[in-house]
Structure formats: structure tokens, C-alpha cells
Amino acid sequence: MPVDDRTLAQIALSRAEYDRLVAMLEREPTEVELGMASALWSEHCGYKHSKPLFHHFPTTGPRVLTEAGAENAGAIDLGDGWCAVFKMESHNHPSAIEPYEGAATGVGGILRDIFAMGMRPVALLDSLRFGPLSDAHNRHLFRGVVAGIGGYGNCIGVPTVGGEVQLAPEYSGNPLVNAMCVGVGRVEHLLSSAARGVGNPLVLVGADTGRDGIHGATFASVSLDADSSERRPAVQVGNPFLEKLLMEACVELAEQHKDWIEGLQDLGAAGLTSSAVESALRAGTGIDIDISLVPRREQGMTAYEVMLSESQERMLVIPKREHLEDVLALFHRWEIHADVIGTVTGDGMATIRDGAEVVGRAPIATLTDAPQYVVEGRRPAGLDEAHAFDLAALTDLEPARATQALLDLLASENMASRRWIFRQYDHQVLNNTVVPPGGDAAVIWLKGTNRGLAVATDCNGRFVGLEPRIGAQIAVAEAARNVVAVGGTPVAVTDCLNFGNPERPEVAYQLEQSIIGLAESCRVLGTPVVSGNASLYNETPNGAVLPTPTIGMLGIVADVRRALTCAPRAGDTLLLLGATLAQDALTLAGSEYLATAHNTVAGLPRIDLDFEARVQRIVLDAHALGLLTAAHDCSDGGLAVALAECALAGSIGIEAAGAVLGTRLDAALFGEAQSRFLVATQDAEAVRTLAQAAAVPCAVLGLATGDRLRLGPIDAALADIREAHEGGLGRILSGL
Amino acid sequence: MRAAVVVFPGTWSDGDCIYALGRVGVEAYRVWHREAPVFAPNDLVVLPGGFSYGDHLRCGAIARFSPVMQSVQAHAAAGGLVIGICNGFQILCEAALLPGVLMRNASLQFRCMPTHLVAENHASPFTRGIVIGRVLAVPISHGEGNYFADATTLDMLEATGRVAFRYADAAGRVNSEANPNGAQRNIAGILNERGNVLGMMPHPERACDPLLGGEDGNAIWQSVLGVVTVGA
Structure with a gap:
């Protein structure tokens, strides 16, 4: 013809x-x-442009039951004859055109991948990216996607337990809708x-x-x-x-x-x-x-x-x-x-x-x-310039403005509470949800056992955009940290590679470097990649989306009755594990504070993967010894935001006015240095001893007490923090 | 007593109900909607939550024509106990076993969230074990739970002790801030005239285990056990 x-x-x-x-x-x-x-x-x-790169991924491990790509989703051995299958998939372009049905059918599609393997779907998560909500069309997409996810998941009766949302100008007109599903069942019921x-x-x-x-x-x-x-x-x-x-x-x-x-x-x-x-x-x-x-x-x-x-x-x-x-x-x-x-x-x-x-x-x-294509990558022109940006030359935050800076950040579209979203999702059906949405990771009980599954998604596209290899390493590390924060041992990864047109050398560079970084991080953290999806050509006439290799992390909680949340109890001591309180201006690289307060995306994000693994190990060890009452990943928004989130979760004030924050206030409060956890404990000395033995810094912040958050110059009533954080997204979506 | 948990196409709380009933020692069995058994007089019939027939047409509007509903009607007419939760409540209203309708939430959005309930009737088989003043933490999960009936019906329900539960705050105060869906007079659950049929929007079967966030919902099953001899 x-x-x-x-x-x-x-x-x-x-x-x-x-x-x-x-x-x-x-x-x-x-x-x-x-x-x-x-x-x-x-x-x-x-997978014409991505398959030639998949050889980088570690895909095997003692718990992996399937060969990567051989079946619809990856299967993980949970012990005692139980297994979990999980996968994440994109539905970006349909959602850009018809947000409700695009997102709904994204959920429907990933569910079929799971029950095609004979497993019962027990949890859904959604990783979403949109352009800024100051734009009416982005708000329309946002509302439609959230409604579509709820419309499908609520009706079918599989709980939507987690995910995340980030907003950045590069996603305008080309939202990312990545749906993840986890199924469980008996190994002998796995289907081909x-x-x-x-x-x-x-x-x-x-x-x-x-x-x-x-x-x-x-x-x-x-x-x-x-x-x-x-x-x-x-x-x-x-x-x-x-x-x-x-x-x-x-x-x-x-x-x-x-x-x-x-x-x-x-x-x-x-x-x-x-x-x-x-x-x-x-x-x-x-x-x-x-x-x-x-x-x-x-x-x-x-x-x-x-x-x-x-x-x-x-x-x-x-x-x-x-x-x-x-x-x-x-x-x-x-x-x-x-x-x-x-x-x-x-x-x-x-x-x-x-x-x-x-x-x-x-x-x-x-x-x-x-056909398979290998496009020779070219490092995007602006990267070195962005790295060279002199963060130390920025004017530091005045102590008198610190409280307002925190409240502003907590109410901003990227930091505000996601309750407006997840209260529209049935996150409890099936009676397995032990740690609900809103924390670092969700925990699902594997009924019939004492075990739980910890699940989280993550990817900071801003970091990946600034340095793809390091940004992808951080995406894996942070997803693992989320799982560790609820007391889970990270075991395996699914990924969803969202990039622009791979025929362009700059995108090819981002794709290859991200895959390399992702693979490096997975190797060090012992989490093989067991399933995934690539969504390329995420571009509008205004350009490509931020490179976004979204990570879905699965972890195992040995005793689900001891799953952790980020809610401290009165009298707990709060510690920062993984870094000193004082930070230099370089840690503002790619941070939310830099973007919102200085309207700048610049700097070079950094991570030491071996150190990251060590810090995660300390948290799991401390929890195994029963030393922790709460834990929280300290990342987006920095220390002050993480502390505020802990205070809200526990409905308890935090007294850390005496914390020694060094010479650079903005970096100490809002810098986004990696490999940090906030932990709450009744036995600070024991946690410090563990940390010291592993050469992991451990700083005392203060006590959980009262009804105010005090951190250095910050002094805010819990009620004001709650109002800023809980009401933030609703206000923004109302166009107020 | 055993519990018959009815499964319509699209029902999804059947497993949760069976789990919760098991927690209080009640053996439960599933009944597919195409069956029309004669329920044992002492059996508790449960119409669980879900989206029967995908909520097509109207929530519960198609399910009420399922063969099993004849059995449910007969069981209710004979004085047997029937509880409809969430979609089950909607079906009971569509089947005219209970008055009123469940409209779209006032927010026009689905809501899955914790709510607090106070029992308004302490004599019904479902509520007699709930002491006066006790506040139950029981979550909701619905898009159409906004209870509506005309003022005459509402007055009648209140005057005859047929309001089983109202939404309240954690301290038990019934006010508009505690109303999650716009329900008339904060109504969360109602009884039929004989008091043997209860419909409620909140999910007691989800508040059944401290591990899952609380077990206040068990008070309803325990009330039922108080009036029916176990094993009879």
C-alpha cells in the first residue's frame, strides 16, 4: 500500500x-x-530511546522474584510465602488534554498491571507535577487530575495511600501523572x-x-x-x-x-x-x-x-x-x-x-x-552557570523575619499540607492502612502476618534539572529515607522516567545521566529496580518538563505495630541526625526557599551515598532498639519546615530556641542538605552513642513541649502554623 | 447469631465488615446479590459500603432491584436486624426501608476523614450498648452522604428517637463545623420505625482495631451482641 x-x-x-x-x-x-x-x-x-540505557540498572537481589521487564510488574518476596508486586506508570499526555479521564484511566491501567499477575491490589500512590497554581489552566488540570484519581480509586475500592505533588513552571501545560500500585498475595498465585x-x-x-x-x-x-x-x-x-x-x-x-x-x-x-x-x-x-x-x-x-x-x-x-x-x-x-x-x-x-x-x-x-536509538547527549548550556551561582553572596535572612519566612514557606504551593488532596481519596478501604497519607511514607499491613509494607514516591525535579546524575541519586535516597522514617527497610524500586524529547541532545544527556545516577543510588542502598516505565516527549512549545525520574520505593516494616510516624510525644528530645545544625549557603542549592524567597533556581545539589546509607542504617538500628518515638525525613523546605511538620503531626510545641544555628541563618533553617533525619526519643544519649559509633553527626535540637514552635529566632504558635500549612492549598486553589 | 454480608457488584466493604465482625467474635458469610435466601431470624444482615453498580443512575438505585433485596425486606419485616453502611444506607433509602435520601456532599467533593459521632438513641439494638455521653471516633468515606429529608420527616425522626447518630466534634458537641457533608441536622444515621433497621454513612467496620486507628466502631456490633444470644 x-x-x-x-x-x-x-x-x-x-x-x-x-x-x-x-x-x-x-x-x-x-x-x-x-x-x-x-x-x-x-x-x-x-522504549526506543530508553532501553539502551536500562543495562545500568541493578535488577536482581535476594528478594526479587521476577526478571525485570519479563512480566507486567516486579515481584518481591516478603517471606513466609507472601509476595508483593508493584509498578508505576505515567498517564501524562491524556491528563494534559482531559485531566479527569486521563488520570482515572492511569489508575485503571496500573491496577490491571497488578491483578494481571494474580495479586490483589492493596495500595495506590500518585506522583503529580503541574505548573504553578497561580495559573487558572494549571488549577483546572490539578483539580481534574485529583478528581479523576479519586473517582477511579474510590469506586474500585483500592486505597490511595500516598504520593506527592510538586509545582514548577516547566510542567505548565504538560503535567505529570504517575500512578503506582502495590499488590500482594501468595507466591504460588503469581501469574505469568x-x-x-x-x-x-x-x-x-x-x-x-x-x-x-x-x-x-x-x-x-x-x-x-x-x-x-x-x-x-x-x-x-x-x-x-x-x-x-x-x-x-x-x-x-x-x-x-x-x-x-x-x-x-x-x-x-x-x-x-x-x-x-x-x-x-x-x-x-x-x-x-x-x-x-x-x-x-x-x-x-x-x-x-x-x-x-x-x-x-x-x-x-x-x-x-x-x-x-x-x-x-x-x-x-x-x-x-x-x-x-x-x-x-x-x-x-x-x-x-x-x-x-x-x-x-x-x-x-x-x-x-x-529500533533502538542512542542519541549522543550534550550537557545543557546553563548547568555550569547555575552551579557557579554565588549562593554565599545572597543576603542572609534577618532573624526578625524568620518566623514570617517559615509561615510563608509552609503556606506555599509546594510546602502546604496535601490534606486538601488526600481527604478526597479513600485511603482506608481494605482495613490495612496503618500509617495514612500525610507522613513520610504510608504503611500497609500485610494481614495474616506481623509485617507491613512502607511505600513512598519521590523526585525533586529541580535537583535533577540542576545536575541530572546527582538529582536522580537524591530522588532514590529521599524515597528510601521516607520509607526508613516509618521504620521500613527499603527493598526495591519502580521508576517512571519522565523526560522531554529524547531526540534532542540535551534531553538525551538528562536521560542518560539520570539513569546512571538512579542506578548508582539503587546499588548503594541495596534496592534493585524491578519495574518501570518511560514517558518521553513531555514537551510543549515552551520547552521540556524538568527531568523527572520518579521513584516508587517499597520497604518492609518487620513489626507493623511498631511503624513510626513523625509525631513526637510530650517530653521527647528532638535530634537532628546526619548533619550539624549550622549549614553553609551552598545547601540552599535548588531549595524551595531559594526559589520562593529569591526567585532563583541555582547551585549544585550534593549527596554522599555511602554516608546516606549509614545515616539510614542508624535510624533503623535505633528504631530496632526501641529508642525512637518519631522520625521524619528532613528535606524539602529544610529543618524549620520539617520541625513544623513534626509539631503539627504530634499537636505539640517544640522548644528549640537555644539551637546553635551558625552564621548563615537561611541555610540552617531552610537549606536542603541531604541525608538528614529528625528523630524524637526519650533516650537521646543512647541515640547519640549509636550515631557517634558510625561517625554520623547528631545534634540536639530541643524538647517537645507546650504549644509553640521555637527554633532559634523562630517563635510561632502551633495554631498559626496549622492555619498556614493546612489552609495553604485550599486558599491557592480558590485563587485567593 | 451470624452475620450475612451482602455483596452487590461494586461492593467493597464486605471484607472489612467480615474482619470487624470477626474482631468481636461474630462469624460472617457473604451473600451474592443474585441469591435470595431466607435469613435466619437471629442473623444480622449487613449491606456494606462500596459503589454498587458504579453508582450509575443514583447511589443504590439499581442495587435495590437485586433479588437479595427481597430477602432483606422480608428479614426486616419479620423484625430481623439489618444494618446498611455508606452505600448500604443509600440502598436502604432507595428501597424505602428508611426515609430520606443521601445527596452529594455540600463540598461537592468526596470526603475520607475522621468524624466523631454521638448516639441519640440508647435503646435500639444497635446503640443500646453505647453509654450516654460517649463520643465515637468513626471515619467517613463518601461523595454522597448529605442526608436530606423534609422538615416534617426530620421532626418525626427526632420525636420518635429514630436519629441514631449525629456528627459531633471530639467533645461531643453537635455543630456545623463537625458536619462533614452538609447533612440535615448533622444526621449520620437513622433507624426505621421498629428500630431493627439502621442506616449510617460512617464506617464502623473501619474503626475496629487500634492498629488501624481505633476501635470505637465495635460498640455497634457489641450492642447487637447484647440483644442477641451468641450462637443462638
Whole structure:
């Protein structure tokens, strides 16, 4: 068939890629084949620019049960026959166009990845990035995304327990919506997504297939422009009610009738195409699908449309032939459609029929052999200049203004309490939530055991933008610190790599350096990368988003009844572990204070990973000895903000007026030096002894008492702090 | 006594209810909405929270037509105990087992948050174990929990002791600041005329274990156990 440049542009395939496809097929592709190849060769499905870098990641460890990339999500051994699977995925471009449905279907998609492996989803988290909320369109996106996440998660009955939100100008018009899901179950119930067993049927279950979301994977692989809103048909619409039934049926299948099936696979990006082709690839088999057997919600759909539809809430089941009727009956009992649409073949081909006519027949190996590109990176021009910025030359904060500076920071869009968001999410359903949203990490009880799962997401894009390798190291370190702060031992990572157009050398540099930094940090902290997702082309005509390799961290809390929060009790001594109280101006690099008080993003963030690991170890050791009543990661907003958060969590004042803060007040209060924890204890001497033995600095801040926060020159009533922090986001979103 | 926990398509608090009932020693079993069993007279029938039928049309509007609702109606008519929580409350209103409706929260947003309840009736099977003056910390999780009925109905409910729970502050004061959803007269739960059917928006099954933030919700199950002999 003749293919013009316009058609290729529509499916985001280059002429060279088209020629490569023709050479591999040794003929021109049919329309269906071209559509399938373009979707599978899209950046979203084919990882064209990111896969060549994945070799950097540590992916194995004593607890890792899956080979990275071999299944839908990574699986971690929790001991005693239990396992957890988890993954994070982006839904950035759909959310930019249609925030409610974009975010909702992002949640729906990541849930399917988890129950496709036979595990029951027990927790959702969302890492969000938007442009500043002073802009009405950003507020619209923000409200829509939060409503969409709640709309899906609340309805399906999986708690949304955590995540984070950051606002920066670079995300204007291209928000990031990264959804993470954690599932748990018995190791013996883990399912594979491989289409094994020649002659076994392919059964499509769930929603009927419509024209929604055609070429969504392609849409996710180009930059956003003024015409992007016309891509609205590429955005899908979610039905969490149907997915609830699908989830129950699939979990029941895994838990009670695993022997009936060979494989289970979700339909996500590129719909039936990627689902069927990838499950055949995993098994080394082929597939033969008759699209006339696929139930539709619209008339007149072509084979092309059926194969590329991204209608939500669909799964592909590969039952053993002899159990086909059992499997169909199980889904029918849950009042879900289930139809045989094809068979597993042994020929390594993807054969697509429309009734009697073969409309496509291409080797699985060709369709899944996306081209790989290594773009030579170029260090962005402004980095060295930003590093050279003379932070010490900035005028220091006047002591008399310190209290107001803290209140302003606490009320700012990046620091204000996220309660406005998470009170819209059911974070308790399933009765497992031990540490709810609002702290460093959420803790989910693994019922039937004494253990808990600590989960957190993190990434400070500002740091990554200033120095990608170090920023990515910090993202992992901080996510791990969040998990440690609730008493969890970090065990594994999922990542979501959000970057701009990777064909540009500056973005290629950010991508490669971030992956290297991320991998280095994971190695030192002993947390392999077990799953992930890359979302590239996050650009608008105004430029790329901040490089944002979002980290999802999973940790294990040995005794869930001893999970920590950041709430100190009256009479506790507060200690800063990991640094002296006095800090130099260099620690203002990339800080929130620098951005808000000086309208500047500059400096060189720093981290010593070995030291970070040592500090985390001390906190876990001190907790194991029963020395800690509370712990808190001291990072965004610095020491003063962290202390204020502790005071609010415990509803108790903190008396630290005598703290020796050195010569640089702004850095001591608001600097963002890494590898620091605030801890509360009844036995400060014992904690200090532990720290000294490991050569970790430990400074006494003061006592938890009264109803005021006093830190050096700061003196604020708890009620005023609460008003600033709790009311901040609501005021900003009201446009006040 | 056993508890029959009804599962509609889209119900998600069934497991939480079974867990909470287990905490107070009540054996529970699930009943799929297509079944229409005759419940044992002493059984407690639980309509749990969730989004039955995805809240399509109106919360609870489709679920009330499920076959199991005939069994629930019959059980209630025979004086058996029925509790509807959250979506279960909405279904009971749609099924006309309880008066009034649950409207969209006044904030127009979903709310998952701690609330405090005071019992207004200390004689019903569900509340007789709750001492006067006790404030229960029980969370809510709903988008449509704004209880509404006309003034005549509200007056009648109050005059006949059929307001089971009102939202209050931690000190037990009933005021508008403590009202999380705009419910008329801070109503969080109501009883039918005989007092054997309770509908409430807050989730007592979530306040069942200190590990999960408290166990005040158990007071309701324990009240029920006080009037029905365990094992009977």
C-alpha cells in the first residue's frame, strides 16, 4: 500500500523506520500491520530511546522474584510465602488534554498491571507535577487530575495511600501523572502473562471494544502542541465499576483456579495489539486472532481500529483448552463478557483475520523488534552557570523575619499540607492502612502476618534539572529515607522516567545521566529496580518538563505495630541526625526557599551515598532498639519546615530556641542538605552513642513541649502554623 | 447469631465488615446479590459500603432491584436486624426501608476523614450498648452522604428517637463545623420505625482495631451482641 509522509506523521513513524519495517517484512505492510508496528515501535511501547540505557540498572537481589521487564510488574518476596508486586506508570499526555479521564484511566491501567499477575491490589500512590497554581489552566488540570484519581480509586475500592505533588513552571501545560500500585498475595498465585500452549484459546474479557484511545501509545510518544486538544479521541474513558468486577474475577482465578490458565495479560497501551503480541513473545509462540469475534460497542469498526483500540477495562486470558468453559463461566458469574477471539499458535506469527480474510500476518519477532536509538547527549548550556551561582553572596535572612519566612514557606504551593488532596481519596478501604497519607511514607499491613509494607514516591525535579546524575541519586535516597522514617527497610524500586524529547541532545544527556545516577543510588542502598516505565516527549512549545525520574520505593516494616510516624510525644528530645545544625549557603542549592524567597533556581545539589546509607542504617538500628518515638525525613523546605511538620503531626510545641544555628541563618533553617533525619526519643544519649559509633553527626535540637514552635529566632504558635500549612492549598486553589 | 454480608457488584466493604465482625467474635458469610435466601431470624444482615453498580443512575438505585433485596425486606419485616453502611444506607433509602435520601456532599467533593459521632438513641439494638455521653471516633468515606429529608420527616425522626447518630466534634458537641457533608441536622444515621433497621454513612467496620486507628466502631456490633444470644 502506498504510504505518504502525512500518514507516517500521524502514526509517528519515521520514513527510515518504515523502510526498516519493509525490509524486515520483505514487502510493504498491510494497513493493519502498519498500525500494529507503529504502535509497538512507538516510544511508549518500544522504549526506543530508553532501553539502551536500562543495562545500568541493578535488577536482581535476594528478594526479587521476577526478571525485570519479563512480566507486567516486579515481584518481591516478603517471606513466609507472601509476595508483593508493584509498578508505576505515567498517564501524562491524556491528563494534559482531559485531566479527569486521563488520570482515572492511569489508575485503571496500573491496577490491571497488578491483578494481571494474580495479586490483589492493596495500595495506590500518585506522583503529580503541574505548573504553578497561580495559573487558572494549571488549577483546572490539578483539580481534574485529583478528581479523576479519586473517582477511579474510590469506586474500585483500592486505597490511595500516598504520593506527592510538586509545582514548577516547566510542567505548565504538560503535567505529570504517575500512578503506582502495590499488590500482594501468595507466591504460588503469581501469574505469568505468557501465551503458552499451542492450540489454547485467547479469551478477551471485560469491556466491549470501541474507537476510544486509538493510537494512544503513539500520542504518548510525541510532544504536545497547540493542536493536541484535537487528539481528544486518543484519550480513553474509564469505568471503575467494570474494572472492580474484572479485578475480583482475575484475583479469584489466580487464587482458586490457577491451574485452569496459562496466562493473563492486561490490555493497556496499543490495546489488543501489544497485549496479544507481547504475550506471544514471552512464550515464544504465535497468535491467530479473528477480529470479527471481538465484541464492539460501535458499528463499522475496521480491523485496524479493533487492533489498536485502547478501550479500558479489558484483559486477555489464555486458558488451557480443557478449562475454557470453566474460565468463561467464572467471568460470566461476575457478570462480565468473555469471548474467544483466537488461538495460540506455534508459528511465531501474529495472524489477524477479519472473518475469512487475513488482514495481517507478520512475525512476532519483527513487530517487537523496535529500533533502538542512542542519541549522543550534550550537557545543557546553563548547568555550569547555575552551579557557579554565588549562593554565599545572597543576603542572609534577618532573624526578625524568620518566623514570617517559615509561615510563608509552609503556606506555599509546594510546602502546604496535601490534606486538601488526600481527604478526597479513600485511603482506608481494605482495613490495612496503618500509617495514612500525610507522613513520610504510608504503611500497609500485610494481614495474616506481623509485617507491613512502607511505600513512598519521590523526585525533586529541580535537583535533577540542576545536575541530572546527582538529582536522580537524591530522588532514590529521599524515597528510601521516607520509607526508613516509618521504620521500613527499603527493598526495591519502580521508576517512571519522565523526560522531554529524547531526540534532542540535551534531553538525551538528562536521560542518560539520570539513569546512571538512579542506578548508582539503587546499588548503594541495596534496592534493585524491578519495574518501570518511560514517558518521553513531555514537551510543549515552551520547552521540556524538568527531568523527572520518579521513584516508587517499597520497604518492609518487620513489626507493623511498631511503624513510626513523625509525631513526637510530650517530653521527647528532638535530634537532628546526619548533619550539624549550622549549614553553609551552598545547601540552599535548588531549595524551595531559594526559589520562593529569591526567585532563583541555582547551585549544585550534593549527596554522599555511602554516608546516606549509614545515616539510614542508624535510624533503623535505633528504631530496632526501641529508642525512637518519631522520625521524619528532613528535606524539602529544610529543618524549620520539617520541625513544623513534626509539631503539627504530634499537636505539640517544640522548644528549640537555644539551637546553635551558625552564621548563615537561611541555610540552617531552610537549606536542603541531604541525608538528614529528625528523630524524637526519650533516650537521646543512647541515640547519640549509636550515631557517634558510625561517625554520623547528631545534634540536639530541643524538647517537645507546650504549644509553640521555637527554633532559634523562630517563635510561632502551633495554631498559626496549622492555619498556614493546612489552609495553604485550599486558599491557592480558590485563587485567593 | 451470624452475620450475612451482602455483596452487590461494586461492593467493597464486605471484607472489612467480615474482619470487624470477626474482631468481636461474630462469624460472617457473604451473600451474592443474585441469591435470595431466607435469613435466619437471629442473623444480622449487613449491606456494606462500596459503589454498587458504579453508582450509575443514583447511589443504590439499581442495587435495590437485586433479588437479595427481597430477602432483606422480608428479614426486616419479620423484625430481623439489618444494618446498611455508606452505600448500604443509600440502598436502604432507595428501597424505602428508611426515609430520606443521601445527596452529594455540600463540598461537592468526596470526603475520607475522621468524624466523631454521638448516639441519640440508647435503646435500639444497635446503640443500646453505647453509654450516654460517649463520643465515637468513626471515619467517613463518601461523595454522597448529605442526608436530606423534609422538615416534617426530620421532626418525626427526632420525636420518635429514630436519629441514631449525629456528627459531633471530639467533645461531643453537635455543630456545623463537625458536619462533614452538609447533612440535615448533622444526621449520620437513622433507624426505621421498629428500630431493627439502621442506616449510617460512617464506617464502623473501619474503626475496629487500634492498629488501624481505633476501635470505637465495635460498640455497634457489641450492642447487637447484647440483644442477641451468641450462637443462638
